[in-house]
Structures are given as structure tokens and as C-alpha cells.
Amino acid sequence: MGFLRNKEINRQIWISLAFLVSVGCLGGFLFPENLSCVVYGEFGSMGIIFIWLFFTKKRYDRLKNLAADADRMLHGERNLNFTSYQEGELAILANEVEKLLLRLTEQSDTLLKEKRYLSDSLADISHQLRTPLTSLHLLLTRLLEETDESGRRRLAYEGGRLLDRVDWLVNALLKISKIDAGTAVFARERVDASNLVENAIGPLGIPMELREQTVVKEIDDRAGFVGDAAWSVEALGNIFKNCMEHMGQGGTLWIRVEENHLYTEIVIEDNGPGIDPEDLPHLFERFYKGKDALDSNVGIGLALARMIVCAQNGTLKAENRTEGGARFTMRFYKGVV
Numbered sequence: 001m002g003f004l005r006n007k008e009i010n011r012q013i014w015i016s017l018a019f020l021v022s023v024g025c026l027g028g029f030l031f032p033e034n035l036s037c038v039v040y041g042e043f044g045s046m047g048i049i050f051i052w053l054f055f056t057k058k059r060y061d062r063l064k065n066l067a068a069d070a071d072r073m074l075h076g077e078r079n080l081n082f083t084s085y086q087e088g089e090l091a092i093l094a095n096e097v098e099k100l101l102l103r104l105t106e107q108s109d110t111l112l113k114e115k116r117y118l119s120d121s122l123a124d125i126s127h128q129l130r131t132p133l134t135s136l137h138l139l140l141t142r143l144l145e146e147t148d149e150s151g152r153r154r155l156a157y158e159g160g161r162l163l164d165r166v167d168w169l170v171n172a173l174l175k176i177s178k179i180d181a182g183t184a185v186f187a188r189e190r191v192d193a194s195n196l197v198e199n200a201i202g203p204l205g206i207p208m209e210l211r212e213q214t215v216v217k218e219i220d221d222r223a224g225f226v227g228d229a230a231w232s233v234e235a236l237g238n239i240f241k242n243c244m245e246h247m248g249q250g251g252t253l254w255i256r257v258e259e260n261h262l263y264t265e266i267v268i269e270d271n272g273p274g275i276d277p278e279d280l281p282h283l284f285e286r287f288y289k290g291k292d293a294l295d296s297n298v299g300i301g302l303a304l305a306r307m308i309v310c311a312q313n314g315t316l317k318a319e320n321r322t323e324g325g326a327r328f329t330m331r332f333y334k335g336v337v
Contacts (some may be wrong), residue, residue: 031111186231188226189228191226196233201240204237213250215254218254218255221229222259227332238302240268262333284303309330312332314333
């Protein structure tokens, strides 16, 4: 019996035997006329020891089975049942072990998902960087061979646009990684909504003018929220840029801002074609590109926008207008949501 090699069991057996021998010798010395009673008592005590050994062995066997089940679960087996351990303290131990193993299993599954997600993200990043870099390499080759001055200027301009695209992509990915890692620092100061909109829409003034697009603003002069102005400009600018690219020539962008006792709400609407219903559930996923996405779209602008808003106790949702076009609703709450 393997459990007899246990030091604790051996010690208890030897102590019990020593006690029995001592009691037997003392009983025989003190009561020689009742020696048969002493012998019966000794046999009875030996029987109790054997019964104790029997149940102790059963308990150790169940502990051994419990350890084996735990080992199999740690090595990947999932369909294990711990409800068979119904014996007092052993059942409590089995229940705690099951909780621990389930927690470890969940952590293992989470780490595996994160590993796969990281692998997919790296592949997407590599693809997004490779495309403009390959185009830039081809442009440089053509630039060396181009003899016409106007042609060289055109190629240089295209190369600059590609470099800007790579620069924006790298900066956006760095910002996303900072938020993911929890190292991004968000200020807690009063942000004026009117200034926020102006700073976000400003860089898009010339592109929107070339597209003959107009902006209609309805902004409460007293509206604002507590957050980080620079990060919020980044988020709002990405939404404006998305609307500008999709609403087409001569489109109209409506911006409405108001504040109440619960939150500050910024609503951005356009009269473009709207968002495909199949794209709506995935619109804020990283590297997701909808059916009508432009070739230059890498699918991280809206994802970054939502991350920034959520990091400042806010929400961001997208939907289609009944009149046609897209609607983005951004809210910054005054309390915890």
C-alpha cells in the first residue's frame, strides 16, 4: 500500500502500536486476574486501528484521483467532473481545486486569444506598412528615371503623400498601443466644446473646400466636458475625416453640441450614402474595412476614436440617419457609467 510510505501515516501507526503495547503491558501488570479482558481490549483497539487505516487509504486514494484529475486538466483536458467528490472536507477541497483550475483555464484561453490577436495585428500592420512603402520604392525608381521637371515634381508630391500616410499610420498605432498598455496619460481639465470642434475640423478645411463640402454647426457656447483636449481633437478629427471621405462632392456635414446635467453630447451627421448594415457591428474594430472603404483607408481611425472616448468616461456609437447618411454620437458623461 503506497500510502503507508507516508511519514505522517507511519508515525501515527507506530505511536498507536506503542500505545497499545504499553497499555497491554500495564494492564497485564495491574490486572493479572483479568488478563483475558486486557487481550480482548487489545484486539478491539487493533480492530479500530485497521478500520482507521481502511478509511484513511480510501481518502488517500480519492486524493490521488483528485490530483490526477487536476494534472489532466492542467495538460489540456476540459471534460472533467469534480462532483463525484462528495466526502466532507474532500468535497470542499475538490470544489476549491476546480475553481482554481477553471480560473487557470480561463487565463490560458485569454492569453491564447491575445497571442492570436497580436499575431493577426502584426500581420495587418505589416501589410498596411508594406503597401505604401512598396509604392514609395517604385516612385523613387521612377523619380530617378524621370527627366521632365513637371513629372519629377508630381512624383515627389506623390512620394510626400505616401510618407505622410506612413507617418500617420505609425503615430496612430503608437497611440493605440499606449492606450492598450495603460500608459497613455489623459488630462482632466475643462475642454471647451466650441474650441474642440474648431481644432478638429481645421486641418480638413482645404480638402473639404476642394470637395465643395459645407459644415453646419449648432454648438452651445457653454458646452464642454472634463477631459483631455489633445486626445479629444484626435478622436473627433478621425470622425470628421471619415465623414468627409464618404459623403462625396458637395456634401454637408452637421455638427451639433449640447450639454445637460448628465453628459455633453456631440452629434456628427452627413448626407452621404450611409453605413452598410453589415459593416455597422464591426465599424470600430481595428483594421476593419467596410465594403465602400477607400484604398487609403487602413481601418484604425474610428477604432482609435472610440478608444480615446471610452478612456475619458465616454461612449461613441454609429448609426444611419433615416433621411440618409451616417450619424456618430459622442457622449462624455459627468459621472461613472
